[in-house]
Amino acid sequence: MPLDPKDPPRQLGGELVIPVLAVAFTLYYFSSIWNSPWTAQVSAFMVGGILLLVCAMFFLRAILWLSRGQASLGVGNLFSIEDLRTGRIGLIATTVAFCVFIDQLGFTLTTFLFLALSMIILSKGKSPLLIVAISAVMALGGWAVFIWAFDTRFPRGWFEGVMQAVIANG
Amino acid sequence: MGDTATILTEVFFETISFWWVIVPTIFLGLIVGGIPGFSAANTIIILMPLTLSMSLETGLIFMVSLYCSARMGAGIPAILVNIPGTAGAAATPLDGYPMTKQGKGQQALAMTFVASSLGGLLTTIIALAAMPLLARVGFYMHSVEMIVVMLFGISLIASIAAQDMLKGLIAGFLGLMIGSIGTDVVYATPRGTFGFLELYDGVPLIPALVGLFAVSEAFMIIEKRLIITEDAQKAMARPSWHATFEGVGIAFKRWWHITWTSLIGLVIGVIPGAGASIASFVAYQQSRSFSKTPEKYGTGHPEGLIAPESANNGVTSGTLVPLLVLGIPGGATAAIMLVVMQFHGVSFGPSLFEESPKVGYGMFMAMAVSYFLMILTILPLSRYMSRVTTVPTIYLAPMIISFTLVGAFVPREYMFDMYLALAFGVLGYIARRTGYHVAAILIGVILGPLLERYFLWSLKKSDGDISILFSSTLGNILWVGLVLSLVVPIWLDMRRKKNAQKDQEEIPIQ
Numbered sequence: 001m002p003l004d005p006k007d008p009p010r011q012l013g014g015e016l017v018i019p020v021l022a023v024a025f026t027l028y029y030f031s032s033i034w035n036s037p038w039t040a041q042v043s044a045f046m047v048g049g050i051l052l053l054v055c056a057m058f059f060l061r062a063i064l065w066l067s068r069g070q071a072s073l074g075v076g077n078l079f080s081i082e083d084l085r086t087g088r089i090g091l092i093a094t095t096v097a098f099c100v101f102i103d104q105l106g107f108t109l110t111t112f113l114f115l116a117l118s119m120i121i122l123s124k125g126k127s128p129l130l131i132v133a134i135s136a137v138m139a140l141g142g143w144a145v146f147i148w149a150f151d152t153r154f155p156r157g158w159f160e161g162v163m164q165a166v167i168a169n170g
Numbered sequence: 171m172g173d174t175a176t177i178l179t180e181v182f183f184e185t186i187s188f189w190w191v192i193v194p195t196i197f198l199g200l201i202v203g204g205i206p207g208f209s210a211a212n213t214i215i216i217l218m219p220l221t222l223s224m225s226l227e228t229g230l231i232f233m234v235s236l237y238c239s240a241r242m243g244a245g246i247p248a249i250l251v252n253i254p255g256t257a258g259a260a261a262t263p264l265d266g267y268p269m270t271k272q273g274k275g276q277q278a279l280a281m282t283f284v285a286s287s288l289g290g291l292l293t294t295i296i297a298l299a300a301m302p303l304l305a306r307v308g309f310y311m312h313s314v315e316m317i318v319v320m321l322f323g324i325s326l327i328a329s330i331a332a333q334d335m336l337k338g339l340i341a342g343f344l345g346l347m348i349g350s351i352g353t354d355v356v357y358a359t360p361r362g363t364f365g366f367l368e369l370y371d372g373v374p375l376i377p378a379l380v381g382l383f384a385v386s387e388a389f390m391i392i393e394k395r396l397i398i399t400e401d402a403q404k405a406m407a408r409p410s411w412h413a414t415f416e417g418v419g420i421a422f423k424r425w426w427h428i429t430w431t432s433l434i435g436l437v438i439g440v441i442p443g444a445g446a447s448i449a450s451f452v453a454y455q456q457s458r459s460f461s462k463t464p465e466k467y468g469t470g471h472p473e474g475l476i477a478p479e480s481a482n483n484g485v486t487s488g489t490l491v492p493l494l495v496l497g498i499p500g501g502a503t504a505a506i507m508l509v510v511m512q513f514h515g516v517s518f519g520p521s522l523f524e525e526s527p528k529v530g531y532g533m534f535m536a537m538a539v540s541y542f543l544m545i546l547t548i549l550p551l552s553r554y555m556s557r558v559t560t561v562p563t564i565y566l567a568p569m570i571i572s573f574t575l576v577g578a579f580v581p582r583e584y585m586f587d588m589y590l591a592l593a594f595g596v597l598g599y600i601a602r603r604t605g606y607h608v609a610a611i612l613i614g615v616i617l618g619p620l621l622e623r624y625f626l627w628s629l630k631k632s633d634g635d636i637s638i639l640f641s642s643t644l645g646n647i648l649w650v651g652l653v654l655s656l657v658v659p660i661w662l663d664m665r666r667k668k669n670a671q672k673d674q675e676e677i678p679i680q
Contacts (some may be wrong), residue, residue: 014604015337021597022344029347029362039356042629043622047350051343058336078603086392095385095571095595099588102576111572118571122392122564138569142576150216152208153583154576 010071012062014078019055026051090121106157107147112139177527178535184528185535188231192536192543195235200548202236203243204255206380206577210240211502218510226514227532233510234536237503238486239544241446242286245479249278250558251397251570253384257375257616258446258482261326261454263383264609265467265474272470273402275559279552280417281472282479287545288425289432289480290487294538297436297487298531304488305495307440310644313627317639318648319438320621323451323613325656329458329467330610341606345614346621348373355623356630368586377578377587378615381594382601382608384574388567389599397566398559414552420472427473428480431457435481439488446482447616453481459659462666487537494522494530507533 026048033040065071083089098114105113115135120128146152147160148167154160202208214221214233221229244255249266262282269278297304311319327342351362352372363369391397421428431453438449457477458467467474492498497519499505508518516522516529523530558566578591598608632638640646 014600017600018344018597018604018606019340022340022347025344025362026347028364029350032363033359033361036354036359036361037357038634039626039630040354040359040361043625044347044350044361047343047346047618051340051347054336054339054343058340061336077605078600082393088389088392091389091392091567091571092596094568095575095592098572098575099585099592102588103585107576111576114572115568118568119564122567134565138572142573146576150213152216152580155579155585 009069009074010065011074011076012065012071013073013075016059016062016073017078019058022051023055087118087122087124091118094118094121102155104157106160107154108139108143108159109157110155111142112136115139174527174531178531181528181531181535182539184227185231185532185539188228188536188539189543191228191231192235192540193547195232196239196540196544196547199236199239199241200243200246203240204247206253206255206376206384206574208577208580209256209502210237211506212581213240214503214506214510218506221510222513226511226516226529229510229514230507230529230533231536231540233503233507234533235540237507238290238483238537238540241290241483241486242283242479242544242548244482245282245286246279246555249282249475250275250556251384251566252387253570253574254379256446257379258450258485259478260379260383260447260609260612260616261450261478262475264454264478265469265471268468268470269472269475270556270559271398271402273398273404274413274470275398275556276413276552277417277420278470278475279555280414280549281421281475283545283548283552284418284421285424285428285476285479286483287541288421288428289435290483290541291538292429293432293436293439293484294487294534294541296433297491298534298538301491301495304436304440304491307437311441312642312645313624313631314639314642314645315648316441316624317621317628318645318652319441319448319452320617320624321652322455322648322655323448323617324621325652326451326455326458327610327613328656329455329464330607330613334605337606338610341601341608341610342614345611346618347614348378348611349615349618350622352619355626366586368582368584368590372619373615374582374587374590375616376581377591378594378612380574380578381591381596382598382612382615384570385591385595386598386602386608388570389595390602391563392567395562395564396560397563403560411553413556414549417552418549421476424473424476427457427476431477432480432484435484436488438481439485440491441488446485448620449481449485450478451613451617453477456655459655464659464663483541487534490533490537494518494533497522 029044029048033044062071066073094114094117098110102110112135115138116132119131119135123131143160143163147154147156148163198213199210202210202213213236221232224232241258244259245262245266246255248254248259248262250270252263252267254260254262266278266282269275327338330338351369353360353370360370396403434453434456435446435449438452454474454477457473458464461467461473463471489499489504493504493508497517499508511518511529516526575588575591578587579585601608601611628638629636640649
């Protein structure tokens with residue numbers, strides 16, 4: 001692909017992540033079926049074989065561009081200072097925390113904490129009262145619709161337990 | 171014939187009198203359809219005690235209305251925030267979301283509502299008229315034919331890959347590899363599961379859908395204050411009914427497109443085991459293949475939105491055909507309907523239309539009336555629904571993440587599925603940032619396991635002889651259709667370019 005010499009070199013580092021993951025996963029997959037019956041192998045070897053071939057072609061193209069100076073191994077398209085500025089790193093961290101704590105704290109409380117914390121991070125601390133109010137309404141609304149009304153098996157913690165006892169005892 | 175007409179008229183008026191059940195159920199269906207993890211099937215299971223306590227007619231109308239409206243509801247978040255509510259709406263955001271970003275969310279919703287309702291209504295009438303004929307489709311579609319049907323859907327990867335072929339193919343084949351995680355269908359050998367028992371049944375679709383679309387989208391949208399452009403924001407500041415009517419007009423002008431794509435849905439819906447996701451991908455791909463403007467697909471093209479929505483609503487009536495005529499449920503929701511109807515002492519199968527004709531015709535009539543009432547009740551709401559896009563992303567992104575991640579937990583109730591959705595979210599985020607198409611990955615994840623299953627069944631039947639793929643007449647016709655659908659658009663495109671070049675050469679130089 002001819003690139004305009006005036007353009008900065010294409011940053012290929014980020015673009016290589018998916019093919020590298022694909023190759024690693026395919027090789028792991030092959031290792032898991034190496035001694036399996038042919039029914040477990042046939043389509044995986046076909047699909048995996050094509051995936052390895054396509055990835056190899058991608059790597060060759062990348063090497064070609066790098067050797068011509070048309071691309072660099074920069075990862076600017078994947079990580080940048082914008083990730084910190086926009087609060088994306090904070091949002092990813094709170095999302096991981098949401099998954100970890102929801103099993104212990106239950107849906108309502110974890111959702112409230114997650115919404116409040118992540119909105120405060122994203123708004124850089126502006127309008128905290130409004131954010132707390134929105135988070136409380138959303139979490140309680142979710143509890144009312146999904147747990148109280150529909151009895152959906154969302155993760156439950158002490159808040160759901162207390163509310164269940166309150167409702168059961170009138 | 172006269173008896174049937176009398177029964178149909180009676181059933182129609184009886185069904186209409188149940189509007190008080192249908193209208194609230196439509197709104198319930200829109201909500202549960204719009205949240206990943208809350209499909210119509212799950213909701214009917216959750217509300218099973220309520221359904222069983224209803225009379226046969228009420229329960230039947232409730233389930234059918236919920237089924238139809240949930241199918242339509244799945245397209246709403248797909249258009250507005252790039253999050254398909256179910257796998258059946260996975261092709262909807264390809265053109266729906268770009269329309270929203272351009273400030274045409276209201277038009278897109280109106281178009282979807284018309285296409286879904288018309289597609290659903292039309293296929294219901296056709297299914298009713300051609301039931302015995304359609305019921306035979308299931309008999310002729312064996313594993314070999316199903317392989318070709320799957321390939322029709324998977325060939326969409328090639329279209330998506332058109333911008334950067336290598337990246338598109340990597341995304342698609344990575345999706346197919348991920349889709350083949352789990353035990354093989356013949357000897358149940360675990361493959362690529364990383365030792366997780368939760369993956370032995372394969373990669374669950376809802377966590378994949380939630381992660382690749384919802385979570386990764388939420389990580390992306392926070393770069394901007396709103397998900398729509400500044401120009402779109404100005405247009406949205408003056409909401410009017412005009413945009414709704416414009417959307418309705420665009421959809422009605424494409425009535426033929428709605429007709430043939432919904433028929434694709436009907437035929438695929440009739441095949442037990444096939445579903446709305448296959449139908450919508452196949453319809454999108456075929457719509458693109460035979461379009462005069464294929465290059466507009468993926469940029470907010472009305473036909474790219476109409477095709478999958480008509481098709482996935484065409485599936486709803488199709489799934490009822492094998493259920494009613496043969497007693498074989500065509501999907502999860504139809505299977506639950508079977509259980510509820512059996513509880514009421516109704517047995518499905520060839521004798522249904524002789525022993526309880528009102529039940530048989532009643533289900534189709536309930537579907538037709540639901541679609542009719544749906545268009546009347548939902549269309550006016552498109553103006554207000556589209557306002558979701560004016561909510562600042564600092565509020566929208568965390569809400570999307572929390573409610574969709576919990577939605578990933580609901581179907582199987584494994585905490586593992588939430589972590590899996592998060593992992594897919596990170597994969598989707600990396601893919602979006604570096605120019606890989608998440609839809610191509612998802613097509614692989616959805617259709618890959620189905621393709622492998624049919625492929626293995628075929629090979630098992632033939633003792634490993636690959637020539638079985640070309641052993642049936644219908645299969646060979648489908649193979650020719652597949653090749654034509656891939657080759658003809660390329661040929662048409664080349665001819666168009668040649669003609670354009672010729673026209674340019676003929677313009678006299680001033």
